[in-house]
Amino acid sequence: MRENGTVQPATRHEAESILMGRVTERRRIIRIKDGRASARPDTLVAEEPLEIRVNGRPLAITMRTPGDDFALATGFLVSEGVIGAADEVRAITYCEGATEDGVNTYNVVNVRLAPGVPAPGPELERHVYTTSSCGLCGKASLDAVRTATRFPVADTPPLRVTPALLAELPDRLRAAQRVFDRTGGLHAAALFSRTGELLDVREDVGRHNAVDKLVGRAVREGGLPLSRAILLVSGRASFELAQKAVMAGVPVLAAVSAPSSLAVDLAAESGLTLVGFLRGTQMNVYAGAERVVLPES
Known part of the structure; x- marks a missing residue:
């Protein structure tokens, strides 16, 4: 159905199911092995641009794996300090972005904020790519990327984790990566309980998109703040991922890989516990060691 020039599927689940067929795509390749070449189909992870609009105004473009687009947009607005709860969003719809043959690309999302919720100002508008590799690019200064949180981590109830529990999480994440098994080309982010129970997992070509999808889904379920959760990401921990946390x-x-220096600085300043190089029983605690039950020296 249409509403003010937008295409709005009957339900959220219907909207997102439209995209699930584009999570992967098939391409014909030449495989060379042991000096022999053969033609065969291969499964690739899909990557397409998504333009995020707020109240009809373009805010950012991200390269993402289609699927969970409404959650991605919601989580992105949380990370930018625009919203902090589900009732601050009036509606999320796909805008028409038709191809030459009239097919909607479903690559433009418009978030309509609830009455009284301030729209992002010009300082947040950036008509640049949020790339799948590095996250958001183009912010003018370091001060611009430091966004005040509504949920100070230092004020959360005590959460203690053991190295043994942390060591188990990467394998649990890997076991839940269904699309990675078919493509080998996706990052993932997962939320675990303090006992190691897998709460949710999302995959995307970009780690930052996977985290936004997790946060967006939590917003819609009234789950913020995620003060009793452990966030695990594949690959490295950048400043932007620390900020989203x-x-x-x-x-x-x-x-599972290294953090950046700026991510460590932000973690130390905000009270975030940051663990890197989480591989097997080895790991580095870069900040917030008070939450980790350390073995005796």
Whole structure:
């Protein structure tokens, strides 16, 4: 159905199911192995642009894996400090972005804020790509990327985790990566309980998109702040991922690879526990060690 020039599917689930067929795509390739070449089809992860609009005004463009687009947009607005609860969003709809043959691309999302919720100002508008590799690019200064959270991590109830529990999480994340098994080309982010129970997992070509999808789904279920959750990301922990964790009230962020220096600085300033190089029983605690039950020296 149409509403003010937008295409709005009957239900959220119907909207997102439209995209599930584009999570992967098939391409014909030449495979060379042991000196022999053969033609065969291969499964690739899909990557397409998504333009996020707020009240009809373009805000950002991200390269993402289609699917969970409404959650991605919601989580992105949380990380930018625009919203902090589900009732601050009046509606999310796909805008028409038709191809030459009249087919809607479903690559433009418009978020209509609830009455009284301030729209983002010009300082947040950036008509640049939020790339799948590096996240948001083009912010003018370091001050511009430091966004105040509604859910101070330092104020959350005590959360203690053991190294043994943290060591189990990467394998649990990997076991839940269904699309990665078919493509080998996706990052993932997952939320775990303090006992290691997998709460939710999302995959995307970009780690930052996967985190936004997790946070957006939590918003829609009234789950913010995520003050009792552990966030695990595949790959490295950038400043932007640390910021997204802080903005959602996550007290513990773990990554299977290295953090950046700026991510460590933000974690130390905000009270976020940051764990990197989480591989097997080895890991580095870069900030917030008070939440980790450390073994005796």
